Amino acid sequence: MRRRSCKPSRHGRTITGMRGALALLALLVGCSSSSDDASPCADHAGTYSVKFTARSGNCGEISEQIVTLPSGPQMLPAGCTGTIDTSADNCRVTYDETCVLPMNTGTSQLKGVATWSSDSSSAHEVAELTILDPTGRLLCSGTYDVTDTRL
Numbered sequence: 001m002r003r004r005s006c007k008p009s010r011h012g013r014t015i016t017g018m019r020g021a022l023a024l025l026a027l028l029v030g031c032s033s034s035s036d037d038a039s040p041c042a043d044h045a046g047t048y049s050v051k052f053t054a055r056s057g058n059c060g061e062i063s064e065q066i067v068t069l070p071s072g073p074q075m076l077p078a079g080c081t082g083t084i085d086t087s088a089d090n091c092r093v094t095y096d097e098t099c100v101l102p103m104n105t106g107t108s109q110l111k112g113v114a115t116w117s118s119d120s121s122s123a124h125e126v127a128e129l130t131i132l133d134p135t136g137r138l139l140c141s142g143t144y145d146v147t148d149t150r151l
Contacts, residue, residue, distance in 0.1 A: 041091035042120040045071035048148045057142025059129055066151070091116050106133045114146070123148040 046069060052062035076082070082097025096111045112127030125146035131139040 040089040041116045041118050043071055043090070044069050044116065044120045044123075046120070047151045048123075049151055051147045051149075053145045053147075055126075055143040055145055057129075057140065059131065059140040059142035062144065067148075091118070101131075104134055106131060106139065108132075112146075114148075121150045 048067050048069065050065045050067050052064075054061060073084075073086075076084075076097060076099070080097050080099040082095065084093060084095045084097075086093050092113065092115055094113045097109075099108045099110075100106075101108060109130040109132070110127060112125055114123050114125035116123045123146075125144075125148070127144050127146055128141070129144065130141040133139055
């Protein structure tokens with residue numbers, strides 16, 4: 001596995017509240033990967049429909065999002081720390097990151113694994129989301145199935 005540190009985004013995206021934290025989840029799918037076969041996965045650049053299905057937890061439903069991923073490695077927004085491990089074949093990505101929410105309203109913690117089809121036309125991800133208030137008190141947590149489909 002290649003290991004990358006999470007760095008601020010060159011795209012200047014900002015997380016806004018829980019919805020923004022979940023939007024970050026969609027962005028991370030671009031970092032995530034693993035294929036159905038042994039061939040390397042294509043670059044994940046493109047525009048995707050990202051659908052979330054709650055498995056468990058109390059963070060609630062997340063609406064479908066449209067996300068455009070640039071070519072090359074994805075970068076996390078400013079205010080986030082953590083790691084992203086990408087498989088050598090670019091098909092599986094494991095991430096563990098923490099972001100400060102705007103105006104210091106708390107933090108989001110996101111852990112997950114995404115698996116991409118070899119042509120990167122789709123991905124499946126399982127992600128765990130935790131939102132904490134500024135004192136570290138748990139506001140919500142949940143596990144989501146995430147399906148990405150190239151438009």
